[in-house]
Amino acid sequence: MEKLEIKGGRKISGTIPISGSKNATLPILAATILTDKKIIIKNIPIVRDVQTMALLLSTIGSNVKLSQKNKKIEIINNNKLKTFAPYNLLKTMRAGILVLGPLLAKYGVAKVSLPGGCSIGSRPIDLHLNALKKMGARIKVKNGYIIASAKKGLRGCLIKFPKISVGATENILIAACFSKGITKLRNCATEPEIKDLIQFLKKIGCRIIQSGKRSINVIGVKKLKSATHKVIFDRIEAGTYIIAAALTNGRAKITDIDPKIISTEINLLNKMKVKIIKKKNHIIVFGSKKIKSINVTTKPYPGFPTDLQAQLMVLMTMANGISTIKENIFENRFMHVSELRRMGAHIQIFGNKAKIYGKSKLYGAEIMATDLRASVCLVLAGLVAKEKTILNRIYHLDRGYEKIEKNCQIVVQKLED
């Protein structure tokens, strides 16, 4: 198995272009199931989850051409697709569940494996299934598969999500586009990736009206169009590199972004005394040796994202004083803490709260990545640690970060066991 060797004490500086968003690309790819017209998706990140979703689509019969060089996927569904999404493709990628809604809406049947993904909590899919049931689907779960049917097609209705969920909003939104009548979605997630999905769906001819902050109305259609769409930037990748520059006292220009979309993160880092100059499509981050402690709670957008919690925690270990994090989205998202402690961090956990005592001296150690964002947090810790860090199980990193080795300008070597 591959490992990374990270030599600490290197500043993150220079220009870092940000890729297209993984979490926007995945639902857009799933939504292409709805149409048999040619679709071109540009600015896709070349990361493993995107490749897995492309493979899933081609496995069910889509004609998928992925150009790594041009960061582009072309899709055309010439034939009727298969409605079976197997375990071997969903076990590593939770977003595979996003094919359930479109398959069911288009073909009236679907057999989709229960998804895998990061082990950051129990991650149920009840919100997805209950909404589809309300739209007329019959669903049973057997032998690890969701077996769903809606012989007369899905029908529009009022769906008030009891909890804000990015994936459930996306799955049901896509399904609603091809359902009969009007679907009224309430208490929806409003992440920028959902706005990007809506833009794409409108381009292919879906009729979607955002009627309030968390309300979306969808009028079902029967025919869709061809379209080209450029995926939005990856705000989590951007946030990760901002923190990397701040942490290592570097000076980095983070490009190909819209600073307005990450204003929560920028404001919070400003409060921690990280200087950030905002321009139209880029920002410049100046690291500081005097990071200030802060208290943060993760929340749905526009709150502070859970996907940056682990990275921010590393910055907090370098802050003067005690910081706290309340993790509100996932119940098991502090798995990086034990590894950070092994590197010398002083962190206490009380349920879903973490208390981080700064300023710590981190030392390189042999450590283990447990999920995607925990992996990148450990890379960041390795950057500021004394001596070298060996990170095991780096395959999680490849799921979401395209050029971490290059962008971190560090000595990152792939070693064999």
Ligand code: UD1
């Ligand atoms: C998406 C993102 C992930 C991010 C998360 C929260 C993608 C591919 N992944 O994941 O990176 O960390 O949003 O911003 O976009 N829940 C239920 N029942 C459900 C669905 C969710 O109880 O049926 C709960 C979850 O356990 C969690 C909360 O709702 O506590 C939010 O999860 P959700 O927004 O659905 O996360 P994902 O869409 O899986």
